[in-house]
Amino acid sequence: MTTAAIIVAAGRGQRAGGGVPKQWRPLAGRRVADWTLAQFEAAGLDHIVLVLSEDDKEAWAEFESGRYILTSGGSDRAGSVRNGLSALENLGVTKVLIHDVARPCVSKQIISDVLNALDESPAAAPGLAVTDALWVGAEDQVTGTRDRDGLYAAQTPQGFHYDAIVAAHTAHPGDAADDVQVARDAGLPVTIVPGDADNLKITRPEDFARAERILRTDMDIRLGNGYDVHRFGDGDHVVLCGVKVPHERGLQGHSDADVGMHAVTDAIYGALAQGDIGQHFPPSDPQWKGAASEIFLRHAVELAASMGYRISNVDCTLVCEYPKIGPHSAAMRIEMARIMGLSESQVSVKATTSERLGFTGRSEGIASLATACLVSA
Numbered sequence: 001m002t003t004a005a006i007i008v009a010a011g012r013g014q015r016a017g018g019g020v021p022k023q024w025r026p027l028a029g030r031r032v033a034d035w036t037l038a039q040f041e042a043a044g045l046d047h048i049v050l051v052l053s054e055d056d057k058e059a060w061a062e063f064e065s066g067r068y069i070l071t072s073g074g075s076d077r078a079g080s081v082r083n084g085l086s087a088l089e090n091l092g093v094t095k096v097l098i099h100d101v102a103r104p105c106v107s108k109q110i111i112s113d114v115l116n117a118l119d120e121s122p123a124a125a126p127g128l129a130v131t132d133a134l135w136v137g138a139e140d141q142v143t144g145t146r147d148r149d150g151l152y153a154a155q156t157p158q159g160f161h162y163d164a165i166v167a168a169h170t171a172h173p174g175d176a177a178d179d180v181q182v183a184r185d186a187g188l189p190v191t192i193v194p195g196d197a198d199n200l201k202i203t204r205p206e207d208f209a210r211a212e213r214i215l216r217t218d219m220d221i222r223l224g225n226g227y228d229v230h231r232f233g234d235g236d237h238v239v240l241c242g243v244k245v246p247h248e249r250g251l252q253g254h255s256d257a258d259v260g261m262h263a264v265t266d267a268i269y270g271a272l273a274q275g276d277i278g279q280h281f282p283p284s285d286p287q288w289k290g291a292a293s294e295i296f297l298r299h300a301v302e303l304a305a306s307m308g309y310r311i312s313n314v315d316c317t318l319v320c321e322y323p324k325i326g327p328h329s330a331a332m333r334i335e336m337a338r339i340m341g342l343s344e345s346q347v348s349v350k351a352t353t354s355e356r357l358g359f360t361g362r363s364e365g366i367a368s369l370a371t372a373c374l375v376s377a
Contacts, residue, residue, distance in 0.1 A: 001095065003046050005047075009033055010072070042108060047069060047093065050070055051084045098160070099158075100201055121190070124160075124191040130152065134151070165182070224266075226262070226269075229259065235251070239251070241316060241333075241335060245323050255292070268297075268301065268372045321361060322363060
C-alpha cells in the first residue's frame with residue numbers, strides 16, 4: 001500500500017482579506033500552509049503533492065528542494081486536483097487524500113480515520129452532522145426552514161482509491177462542489193467518518209482568530225534539559241556550539257567534545273523522552289571517535305520532526321573561566337541555528353563563570369546546561 005496526499009494551495013482566498021492568499025498569512029507563529037503540511041508530514045504518508053499557483057514564485061522557490069512534489073494549479077479547484085493526481089502517476093499510489101490547505105486545524109485522528117476507511121470503501125470523507133436549525137432566508141428575513149435530519153457539513157481530507165478517483169475526474173464534466181461529488185457522480189460509494197468542529201476552513205477574516213485559539217489549545221509543549229562536562233587536555237583550541245575557539249588547551253572526549261552542542265542535543269532528546277546521546281551514539285562504538293557533534297544534533301532535530309514536533313527555542317549556558325565566550329557567542333548562535341534549521345532569534349548561547357569554585361573555577365574543564373522547548377507540529 002502506498003499513500004499520498006494532495007494539498008490544494010493554489011487559490012487566492014480573496015474573502016479572507018489580508019492582501020495575500022490566506023495560505024501564506026501568519027497564524028499562531030507559522031503560516032496557514034505550514035500548519036496544514038505539518039499535520040500530513042506527521043501522518044507518515046509516502047508522498048505529499050503541493051498544488052501551487054504559478055503566481056506564488058516565493059513558495060515555488062521555498063518548497064522545490066524539499067520532499068514535496070510540486071505542481072501547478074488549474075483554472076478551478078477541480079483542475080488543481082487533476083493536476084495533483086497526474087503528479088502521482090506511475091508512483092504506485094493506492095490511497096490518496098485530497099485536502100484544502102485552508103484547513104490547518106485538521107487532526108491526526110481524522111487523517112487516520114479516512115485512510116483506515118479506505119480499507120473497506122473506495123471513497124471516504126469526514127462529515128459533521130448538522131445540529132443547528134436550518135433557515136431559508138431572503139433580504140435578511142427568514143422565509144422558511146429546512147429539515148436537518150441526515151445532513152452533514154463536508155470536510156477534508158477526502159480520501160479515495162487512487163485509480164478510482166483518477167477515472168472519476170477524467171470522466172466528470174466539471175462544476176462539482178467537491179471531490180466527493182465527483183466520486184458519487186461516477187457511482188462510487190462514499191463512507192462518512194466523523195468530522196470535527198475544529199477542522200474549520202479559513203474563509204473569512206474572523207476565522208483566523210478562531211483557528212489560532214484551536215491551534216494554541218491543542219499544542220503539546222515539551223521541555224527538556226541537558227547537561228554535559230568535558231575536561232581540558234592537550235590542544236590549541238576548543239569547539240563550542242560548532243565554533244572553533246582558540247585556547248591554550250583542548251577539550252577531551254570521544255567525539256569532538258563540543259560540550260555546548262552535546263547539552264543542547266541531550267535537551268532535545270530529553271524533551272522527546274528518547275534518552276541521551278550515549279544511547280543513540282554509544283562511546284564504545286569506534287565509528288563515533290572524533291565525530292563532529294553536528295551529527296548528533298542533526299539526528300535529534302530529525303527525530304523530533306519524525307515524532308511530530310518542531311523546536312520552538314533552545315537556550316545554552318556555557319560554564320567556564322576561560323576561554324571567554326562573549327566574543328564568539330554570535331557566531332555560535334548562527335551555527336547552531338543553521339544546524340537546527342531555526343532562526344537566530346530561537347537560539348540563545350550565553351556564558352557564566354563559577355566564581356573560581358569547583359572544577360570549572362579551577363579551569364579543569366567546561367560544563368554546559370541547556371533547555372529545549374518543543375511544540376507539536
